[in-house]
Amino acid sequence: MYRVTIGGGIVAIDHLDGRLIVLLAREPRIGVLEASRRLGVARGTVQAxxxxxxxxxxxxxxxxxxxxxxxxxxxxxxxxLEIKQGQGADVR
Structure with missing residues (x-):
């Protein structure tokens, strides 16, 4: 189990989550059924x-x-660009 910080919160992901994320990154249009076949798990598991x-x-x-x-x-x-307050007119 891995703990990843996302949006200020800590999310726990395991090896299967990681494999699913990698698969989706490589093939974002893959369907749930095909993803389940490639990962060797049930379709409901991938959907969940x-x-x-x-x-x-x-x-x-x-x-x-x-x-x-x-x-x-x-x-x-x-x-x-950072402008010091009051010096905006000097920036061109």
Whole structure:
């Protein structure tokens, strides 16, 4: 059993949870039945694990993982800026 901090809380996951998370990361569109076959457990076990992992925040969604470069945006940048109070006019 492993304890992982997620969103300020501690979530306990075991080896099967870990294998399920890895499988979903590699193949987010996999169905519950196929996941159960690959993991060698019952379909209900996979569904229960998914429900628990979603409810405790370990899995946040199953949306598409978009490649910005394929859409014509080859560079992604994040920037932060700290401005001392009262000196905003000096920043250009």
């Amino acid at each position: 694990r998914l429900d628990r992992l979603q409810s405790n925040g370990a899995i946040r969604g199953f949306g598409p993982d978009v490649d910005p470069a394929a859409l014509g945006y080859p560079v992604t940048a994040f920037a932060t």
